Amino acid sequence: MPTVASPRTNLPGASGADTPALRTPEHPTHTIPVGPTVDDDRYEPRFQVIGGQDVRDIQCRLLVHAPLGGDDQIPCQIVDLNSSGCAIRYRHDRPLFKSTTLEIHNLAGHETLQMLARVCWSRQSGLDQYASGLYFRRSLPDDFISAGIRAGQLSRRAARRESVDVGVTIRQYQPQNRGAGRIVSTSRSGLQIIGPNELVIGTRVMLQLDDGNAVVGTTVWTSLRGSQYASGVAFTHAGTGRQFHNAVLQLS
Numbered sequence: 001m002p003t004v005a006s007p008r009t010n011l012p013g014a015s016g017a018d019t020p021a022l023r024t025p026e027h028p029t030h031t032i033p034v035g036p037t038v039d040d041d042r043y044e045p046r047f048q049v050i051g052g053q054d055v056r057d058i059q060c061r062l063l064v065h066a067p068l069g070g071d072d073q074i075p076c077q078i079v080d081l082n083s084s085g086c087a088i089r090y091r092h093d094r095p096l097f098k099s100t101t102l103e104i105h106n107l108a109g110h111e112t113l114q115m116l117a118r119v120c121w122s123r124q125s126g127l128d129q130y131a132s133g134l135y136f137r138r139s140l141p142d143d144f145i146s147a148g149i150r151a152g153q154l155s156r157r158a159a160r161r162e163s164v165d166v167g168v169t170i171r172q173y174q175p176q177n178r179g180a181g182r183i184v185s186t187s188r189s190g191l192q193i194i195g196p197n198e199l200v201i202g203t204r205v206m207l208q209l210d211d212g213n214a215v216v217g218t219t220v221w222t223s224l225r226g227s228q229y230a231s232g233v234a235f236t237h238a239g240t241g242r243q244f245h246n247a248v249l250q251l252s
Helices: 038-043 144-150 238-251
Strands: 001-005 047-048 060-064 069-084 086-091 100-108 109-126 131-136 155-156 164-174 177-186 191-195 206-207 214-225 226-236
Touching: 047 060, 047 144, 060 086, 060 206, 060 214, 069 100, 100 131, 109 214, 144 155, 164 238, 191 214, 191 238, 214 238, 226 238
Parallel strands: 001 109
Antiparallel strands: 047 069, 047 155, 060 069, 060 100, 069 086, 086 131, 100 109, 109 131, 164 177, 164 206, 177 191, 191 226, 206 214, 214 226
């Protein structure tokens, strides 16, 4: 029988009034309940899923409620994870926007584990190809990460996030807008910003610091936080991204 993780208890401050909305250009707004623990998860170290010579590959699938009843079973791939959630890739005719169940086979010696999760963000990565971020309603068992590392299935993510608070000018190309914002976390592969304008997922943005350093990136997720928008931006070029990341740390 598979192990099923039961839902988390409600977190303080995670009421419906504080719920941010996930937005994409192709789909209507869906309400995604996000509490303080989800924000904290962005700074928790994440681990990349890798292949080991002496272990079978980790196999995963999503169980998504079908409109006509039952569940669609969608094969997927875990990109990285920590005890609170993971990023996945999958092929489907539409992205995920609501709660789902992630079924994991052969992670850290466990035959089957079912994790109830809610979708924090989704973006299209190709024709009928999507990536999504999942937040587990209950944490992974304590020994999962360490056992996965020992088995050669997981490795520490190279791009560790750093919490910062640095002013930035945000320029979006399509549709064109410009505004002042704040960088609230940064890594060598991207950063999270807070600003007055909604950034469209998949579009290019230019970010410029007060000292003149600038970088171009792509918006990969966005959500409403009160009267502001929080967005994740992935750097377009690794070299300039690392330079910008270092410049942000110097100003923080």
